[in-house]
Amino acid sequence: MRNAIICATGSGxxxxxxxxxxxxxxxxxxxxxxxxxxxxxxxxxLGGGIVPVIDAQPAADGxxxxxxxxxxxxxxxxxxxxxxxxxxxxxxVITLRESGGAVTDARGGAxxxxxxxxxxxxxxxxxxxxxxIGVDGGP
Numbered sequence: 001m002r003n004a005i006i007c008a009t010g011s012g013x014x015x016x017x018x019x020x021x022x023x024x025x026x027x028x029x030x031x032x033x034x035x036x037x038x039x040x041x042x043x044x045x046l047g048g049g050i051v052p053v054i055d056a057q058p059a060a061d062g063x064x065x066x067x068x069x070x071x072x073x074x075x076x077x078x079x080x081x082x083x084x085x086x087x088x089x090x091x092x093v094i095t096l097r098e099s100g101g102a103v104t105d106a107r108g109g110a111x112x113x114x115x116x117x118x119x120x121x122x123x124x125x126x127x128x129x130x131x132x133i134g135v136d137g138g139p
Contacts, residue, residue, distance in 0.1 A: 020116025
């Protein structure tokens with residue numbers, strides 16, 4: 001069993017384990033980053049710093065969705081890595097069941113569990129690529 005937050009996204013529902021979640025926010029201004037990969041919807045100011053706004057489930061057609069002021073996001077964090085995961089809505093906080101690799105909610109509905117560490121790694125890599133530096137800090 002895992003405690004998770006269930007969110008609606010542009011392409012369905014996803015669950016993020018609560019150990020990665022720091023807060024749920026309403027986005028202020030989101031600045032697009034034209035050269036960033038599609039996973040990065042832009043950047044926003046949060047708690048004295050700039051954080052990437054990421055799309056946990058980028059569109060299959062490769063088109064970038066637009067995050068706007070007033071949209072919801074779930075802030076995830078691990079160590080010094082932090083990102084805002086764009087969501088359409090937060091649905092509930094729940095304990096999920098796992099059986100045979102499938103994750104289900106209390107009503108037995110399938111839920112896509114996304115790893116906070118994977119999301120942060122994708123965001124870090126995408127930001128590094130957009131900035132023109134290697135993930136290890138080198139060119």
